[in-house]
Amino acid sequence: MSETSSSFKAKSTIKAADLDHRHKVNFNIGKYNATVPFGKSQFIEVTSAREKAKNVKWRALETLDQQLETFEANLAKRGGKVIWAENAEQALEEIMKICRQKNCRTIVKSKSMVTEEIYLNKFLQKQGIESVETDLGEYIQQLDDEPPYHIVTPAMHKSKEDIAKLFVEKLNTAPNLSPEQLTLVAREKLREKYMEAEIGITGANFIIADIGGIAISENEGNARLSCAFPKTHIVVVGLEKVLPSINDLALFWPLLATYGTGQMITSYNSIISGPRQPGETDGPEEMYVILLDNGRTNILANTKARESLYCIRCGACLNACPVYKNIGGHAYETTYSGPIGAVITPHLREMGEWKHLSYASSLCGNCTEVCPVRINLHELLLENRHEAVDNGNSTWSEKLAWKVWKKASLSRGMMNMGNGALKNWFVNKVFKDWTAHHGNLNFSQKTFNEMWKEKNSKSQLAIPK
Secondary structure (H helix, E strand, C coil): CCHHHHHHHHHHHHHHCCHHHHHHHHHHHHHHHHHHHHHHCCCCCHHHHHHHHHHHHHHHHHCHHHHHHHHHHHHHHCCCEEEEECCHHHHHHHHHHHHHHCCCCEEEECCCHHHHHCCHHHHHHHCCCEEEECCHHHHHHHHCCCCCCCCCCCCCCCCHHHHHHHHHHHHCCCCCCCHHHHHHHHHHHHHHHHHHCCEEEECCCEEECCCCEEEEEECCCHHHHHHHCCCEEEEEEEHHHEECCHHHHHHHHHHHHHHHHCCCCCCEEEEECCCCCCCCCCCCCEEEEEEECCCHHHHHHCCCHHHHHHCCCCCHHHHHCHHHHHHCCHHHCCCCCHHHHHHHHHHHCCHHHHHHHHHCCCCCCHHHHHCCCCCCHHHHHHHHHHHHHHCCCCCHHHHHHHHHHHHHHCCHHHHCCCCCHHHHHHHHHHCHHHHCCCCCCCCCCCCHHHHHHHHHHHHHHHCCC
């Protein structure tokens, strides 16, 4: 068993028994579930919209090289610069080069899961550069020195009382402030940082190939401020986020809003296609877009797993997953938690070390049911398990157990052997990995095959001759 697997089991065991945590997460997800039908009401036929979105992403990924080259050429026409980063180290190195050129000491950063993926804040801190999260949820998590708990709602596991206590400890605020007052405190602190920052860093919800632009959806306006106030704007985005045309946003923005937060459309939707142009009064002087691979081409090369790159990071599968609801986001110890995280992490990192995430599922299929681009998530979880076995990532004890099971299940004599007590002892004592996390199995004293034979033999004896 890998260290990550052992840690996952330990953390999930603790969280699954934490009723206070379960109440907070289920309360927040309950509010989300109540609003999603409102967002769906804008679609005449939501299933058709989802299928169309899946087809758009299919076309984008099947022609990814062409789409990205088109994006780069169009962005360059407006003065933007594209940087290709094969891994996290290259991305961080390029960001640091820009920071040195600009003598940067302060960075404002909007919500971005891909920057969490490369541990950007920790890297900048080591370099003596202050990086401030400007999304309220991310800001709360940064104050508490925690990673995001959820793709869309970073501080989902915290109550308003938890946040008020945190602000007292970190910002010396008065106790018992209301959520509105806490928001105003954060707003005041962050507005100062926008004015100080030399560089603003954002992610991107979508890359728009035909105009050479990026699209950002948000509800607070912090991304707009992060890319407009500082003189330099850096975008860090996974290369799978590409859409062929600006016209595709008419479908993807409402889908993202509906399945991400239950809104018809998010409050602020921006398209940024380069630095400030001649005659424009605001915007950055320079714009860099770092296209990050970091394992994504491994998924692209896998014809079965490729479908997972369609993900638009709405978080709907996390909200639907019974496992996530009980163990929360931090137990996964990955940037991307829940079903989508369990699918992509073994490919982005290393299958042998992370295959356990694909087993952290009930395979109920609810994640597939709610995915706005209809990714077959539960099937991909099974495919990961299959691939792990094919790649030889199973332990010798696991291989032996399945050999014994196969041998026994193909033999009627062995299946009928040692019913009841012997089978119970063998399974519950020998296969301790099962009983460590489940109740003891209790086999019947007779198999169905034996009971069927007895019944038929008695019936034949009762027939008059």
